[in-house]
Amino acid sequence: MRVSWKWLNELVDINLKPEELAEVMTMSGVAVEGIEYLNKGVRGVKVGLIQEIYPHPQADKLSVCKVSVGDAVLTIVTGAPNVKTGQKVPVAVPGAVLPEKKIERAVFRGLESEGxxxxxxxxxxDADKFPPEQRDGILVLTEECPVGADIVPLLGLDDIVLELELTPNRADCLSMINVAREVAALTGGRLKLPEIEKSGTSQACEALIKINIQDQDLCKRYVGRVIEHVQIKESPLWLKQRxxxxxxxxxxNIVDITNYVMMEMGQPLHAFDYDCLADKTIIVRRAAAGEEITTLDGQKRELTPEMLIIADAHKPVGIAGVMGGLESEVTAQTKTILLESAYFHGPSIRRTSNALALRSEASLRFEKGVDLEQASLAADRACQLMAQLGAGVPVAGQVDCYxxxxxxxPIRLRLERVNSILGTDLGQTEVEKILKALNITILEKDLEGWHVFTPSYRRDLELEIDLIEEIARLNGYDKIPTTLPYGATTQGAKNAEQRLHDRISEIMVGQGLFEVITYSFINPRHLDWLYLPSDHELRQTVVVSNPLSEEQGIMRTTILPGLLETVKRNINKRNKNLKLFELGKVYLSSGFPGERKLPQEKWVLGAISTGKKEKTWAYGEENYDFFFLKGVAENIFISLGLPHVSFVKSEDNPSLHPGRCARISVDGKEVGFxxxxxxxxxxxxxxxxRAAVFSLYLDELTGLVSEEVRYRPVPRFPVVTRDLAIVVPEAVEAGQVLGVIKDTGKTLLNNISLFDVYRGQQIREGYKSLAFSLTWQAEDRTLTDEEVNKLHREIEAALACELGADLRR
Incomplete structure (x- = not known):
């Protein structure tokens, strides 16, 4: 926001220099990014009247002008193509100073030029702010400029501009009046706001225009005023300067007045050619699919149903809050105008502006929020200026569709809360003085504080804490006392869940797996690729309301898609031997559709392996298959002190091979697959x-893992090793056999491992042979052969009874 120092001084008394005021405003939170002095060093330039023009006798592209500067008539040689007799122009007389240049008499092709x-x-x-014909030629002044006058004050070059860097919550300071209110609150200066002649509704105006707001969620208010006998002409010099x-x-003059009011009051306005409106009707509605409009910049734009437009009875005439249409533009032939002053929904204007890549001063203000209550007053202010400048005759009254x-x-403000938050010791009188400076109305006062009503232009003040922030600003941040922190201190440390995650990551890396991190957002098609039924719990997804793309439309409910996509990309780059893991969250929708509940966030460890370990001189080839990954999982449980783990065959996971899938349980509690x-x-x-995967639910493991470390001495007595070979039906799993052996062997069974699985001619059809190595050891004695033989007989009996196993002879 660019704030004119001269304009600001007309609205509020200021007893500070620009630099001092900039410091005060910046310290209060309304930062002044820079101060620009518009006079770049111009001195001695006067208003001149061109009385005569004739060609230079020695140069075809030069002209000789006789120019009156009041006290003298000068002969000046120029190459400007746009000079004409009777024009008033800036003349740098001999001795004048321009930016980085001093003007002296000079001779051009034998003819002296006096300026x-x-x-x-x-x-x-800034030449871009002038008509095209004046950008490369001489600046032509208006008739009101007196000949011989100093050009600096006439063109406003004696002004100073404060460039404000506004935060999104201070949209109110996008207007000169509200900046003046801010300055008055900070400095105590007297406000001198313009007196506006208010108008109410009248039958005269209502008979000329009809206004219908169809989409009230995007337009809360629309005020229309009609101005007749319009005369389109150049604006006066003071208005141009501002x-x-x-x-x-x-x-x-018409467009400049609407822009002036926008800069003065922060309310964007738009003028339509009244005679171009079909049925003299304004309809505020969403665009229909396929509708088009040619905007004021001459571009044809396709509209979508998400965009709010201003239409007459037949067609769009403007894009609400962004830009008007070319067909209803105010031109030199316009005799009657309809003036629009409205309140449009900020997010809607932002989306429309971004979609059309069309930004304007009006859209900027609507996006950040304008004062809903001043729409009527801004229309009256514009009509007042049009009448004063002879631009038209306003019809009495207005049509206010609200x-x-x-x-x-009202907001409850407590004095104790103010001092508690700010660490100050302010009294009621001091707080009330600040509230009054901010135009905050005190409705009711009691011993604890106040009930207050904030001004409509401060739409950022909604809660008690907002008011406390305002009190801090106005009282001065530098007045908040410096105190040492107090209270109980705690030692920062990771919780049990975080420590478990760190341990698991270390275990996985220690086994040679590489960690990957994939997006929590996935494409919904992944759930189809995993062949999940329509009623599967993993289809209870959290849908992203504004995804960056379709590839990130939902939150993941399983970690598999990211791992599979990573494998695919690596294989495409000829990296086929992979051992990967990811530790991250999955998100499950909770409740029924329409309920506003947070999703369930669960930590999951996922791993995938594919390919093989290549053969070397020291080691043989190893496939990264199901059994490799099962070993990785078993090492996790062993390292975490969870020995009672079982892998139970499962066929209910549609994403996995039905004959090569198992549920993982710890102490009977399912923790993954x-x-x-x-x-x-x-x-x-x-x-x-082929690829193998596993997934562990870490939230389930957290309660099972103990961080207490227990040690036991190395046994002093020798171990006894025996082999056991049995024949069991094919349906019997090795895990079932292991369970029976462990339960029977009890504490003396030190270790058990499966070292052979055999199916062949010596084994009848439908059966298989399993061979186990059993290690026995006691901590207090050397085991005898009789003890071990007895235990083996008990195991053999238990296997025969429970699983129908026979000893292999």
């Missing part, structure tokens, strides 16, 4: 080699 005619750029002004200082290009007036509620990825799933992901 120079100046362009806007040569005066240090707009140029604010960074706005002057166009004509279907549901805004309800605003392991298996080989189903061939159809691999086909969907474009993976042409």
């Amino acid at each position: 120079m005619l100046c362009s806007a750029e040569e005066l240090g002004m 707009l140029l200082a604010a960074g706005v290009r002057p166009i004509n 279907p549901q007036p805004e309800e605003r509620y 392991i298996g080989e990825v189903h061939p159809l799933v691999l086909e969907k992901y474009g993976i042409e080699q």
Whole structure:
């Protein structure tokens, strides 16, 4: 926001220099990013009247002008193509100073020139803010400029601009009046706001225009005023100066007045050619699919149903809050205008502006929020200026379409809370003085504090804490006392869950697996690729309301898609031997559709292996298959002190091979699954080699893992090793046999391992042979053969009874 120092001084009494005021405002939270002095060193430049022009006798591209500067008539040679007799132009007389240039008499092709005619750029002004014909030529002044007058005050070059860097919550300071209110609150200066002639509704105006707001969620208020006998002409010099200082290009008196009011009050306005509106009707609605409009910049734009438009009875005439339409543009032939002053929904305007890549001063203000209550007053202010400047005759009254007036509620402010938050010792009188400076109305006062009502232009003040922040700003952040922290201190440390995650990561890396991190957002098609039924719990997804792309449309409910995608990308780059893991969260929707509940977030450890370990001189080839990954999982449980782990065959996971899948349980509690990825799933992901995966639910493991470390001495007595070979039906799993052996052997069974599985001619069909190595050891004695033989007989009996096993002879 560019703030004109001269304009600001007309609105509020200021007893500070610009630099001092900038410091005060910055320290209060309204940062002044820079201070620009518009005079870049111009001195001695006067208003001149061109009385005569004739060609230079020695040069075809030069002209000789006789120019009156009041006390003298000068002969000036110029190459400007736009000079005409009777024009008033800036004249740098001999001795004048321009930015980085001093003007002296000079001779051009034998003819002396007594000065120079100046362009806007040569005066240090922004040439882009002037009509095209004046950007490369001489700056042509208005008729009101007196001949011989100093050009600096006439063009506003004696002004100073404060460039404000506003935070999103201070949209109110996008207007000169509200900046003046801020300065008055900070400095105690007297406000001098313009007196506006208010108008109410009248039958005269209502008979000329009809307003219908169809989409009231995007437009809460629409005020229309009609101005007749419009005369389109150049704006007076003072109005141009104000707009140029604010960074706005002057166009004509009607457009300039609407821009002036926008800069003054923060309310964007738009003028339609009244005679171009079909049925003299304004309809505020969403665009229909396929509708188009040619905007004021001459571009044809396609509209979507998410965009709010202003339409007449037949067609769109403007994009609400962004830009008007070319067909209803105010031109030199316009005789009657409809003036729009409205309140549009900020997020809707932002989305429309971004979609069309069309930004404007109006859209900027609507995006950040304008004052709903001043829409009517801003229209009256514009009509007042049009009448004063002879731009038109306003029709009495206005049409104010305001279907549901805004309800605003008082805020409770407690003195004790103010001092508690700020660490101050302010009294009621001091707080009330600050509230009054901010135009905050005190509705009720009691011993604890106040009930207050905030001004409508401060839409950022909604809660008690907002008011406390304002009190801190106005009282001065530097007045908040410096105190040492007090209270109980705690030692920072990771909790049990975080320590478990760190241990698991170390275990996985220690086994040679590489950690990957994939997106928590996935494409919904992954759930189809995993062949999950429609009623599967993993389809209870959290949908992202504004995804960056379709690839990130939902939150993941399983960690498998990211791992499979990583494998696919690596294989495509000829990296086929992979051992990967990821420790991350999955997200499950909770409740029924429509309920506003947070999703369930669960920590999961996922791992995937595929390919093989290549043969070397020291080690043989090893496949990264199901059994490799099962070993990785077993090492995790052993390292965490969880020996009672079982792998139970499962066929209910549609993403895994039905014959190579198992549920993982600890002490009878299911904590995950392991298996080989189903061939159809691999086909969907474009993976042409077998892959195994496991997934562990870490939230379930957290309560099972003990951080207490227990040690026992190394046994002094020798171990006894015996082999056991049995024949069991094919349906019997090795895990079942291990369970029976462990339960029977009890504490004396030190270790057990399966070292052979055999199916062949010596084993009848439908059976298999399992061979185990059993290690026996006691901590207090040497075991005898009789003790070990007895235990073996008990194990053999238990296996025969429970599993129908026979000893292999």
